[in-house]
Amino acid sequence: EDQVTQSPEALRLQEGESSSLNCSYTVSGLRGLFWYRQDPGKGPEFLFTLYSAGEEKEKERLKATLTKKESFLHITAPKPEDSATYLCAVPIQGAQKLVFGQGTRLTINP
Amino acid sequence: DTGVSQDPRHKITKRGQNVTFRCDPISEHNRLYWYRQTLGQGPEFLTYFQNEAQLEKSRLLSDRFSAERPKGSFSTLEIQRTEQGDSAMYLCASSLSGYEQFFGPGTRLTVL
Numbered sequence: 001e002d003q004v005t006q007s008p009e010a011l012r013l014q015e016g017e018s019s020s021l022n023c024s025y026t027v028s029g030l031r032g033l034f035w036y037r038q039d040p041g042k043g044p045e046f047l048f049t050l051y052s053a054g055e056e057k058e059k060e061r062l063k064a065t066l067t068k069k070e071s072f073l074h075i076t077a078p079k080p081e082d083s084a085t086y087l088c089a090v091p092i093q094g095a096q097k098l099v100f101g102q103g104t105r106l107t108i109n110p
Numbered sequence: 111d112t113g114v115s116q117d118p119r120h121k122i123t124k125r126g127q128n129v130t131f132r133c134d135p136i137s138e139h140n141r142l143y144w145y146r147q148t149l150g151q152g153p154e155f156l157t158y159f160q161n162e163a164q165l166e167k168s169r170l171l172s173d174r175f176s177a178e179r180p181k182g183s184f185s186t187l188e189i190q191r192t193e194q195g196d197s198a199m200y201l202c203a204s205s206l207s208g209y210e211q212f213f214g215p216g217t218r219l220t221v222l
Contacts, residue, residue: 032209043213100152
């Protein structure tokens with residue numbers, strides 16, 4: 001069964017303390033992996049698409065990387081405004097639906 | 111604002127009532143998706159349209175749920191005879207014949 005698992009479920013960091021979030025997946029024939037940011041009470045906001053192992057994408061303090069089994073979202077010197085839930089998702093082959101992980105709730109304390 | 115819009119943003123209803131939500135996708139996007147999200151979980155796929163054709167429905171979509179996309183533009187999601195278990199955030203997303211899906215702000219449904 002196609003599955004996406006994110007860890008940790010929650011992470012608290014001090015401002016400026018870098019860390020990484022993990023997204024592991026088991027899908028047949030990966031056709032991309034997406035990262036989204038979601039603020040409380042709002043819809044997910046698209047961040048990155050990664051299509052092949054070894055690919056990296058960067059946006060401000062965020063960098064996403066992809067291997068054959070997992071993806072990492074690295075957060076460098078985070079600020080309180082980076083606090084949010086970060087979701088990863090993969091499209092299911094032959095269909096168009098996204099399968100999401102349960103998310104990592106990130107809190108950055110000032 | 112040219113993003114995905116949803117209406118209403120919040121809906122409180124009593125058990126047994128019918129509710130309808132609307133989604134307006136990004137104007138040039140031909141694919142439209144509905145997801146449901148409960149607290150602490152990622153969104154779960156409900157159904158998908160390509161233009162006006164509904165191409166896939168999840169097992170989660172019981173016969174009390176129906177979705178339409180007349181003329182391939184906006185979409186509606188109706189829930190009949192609501193139950194307390196239907197309380198969730200209902201999210202709409204659209205895409206342009208590709209994989210990146212862009213989400214709207216969601217409709218928060220509370221069934222009392």
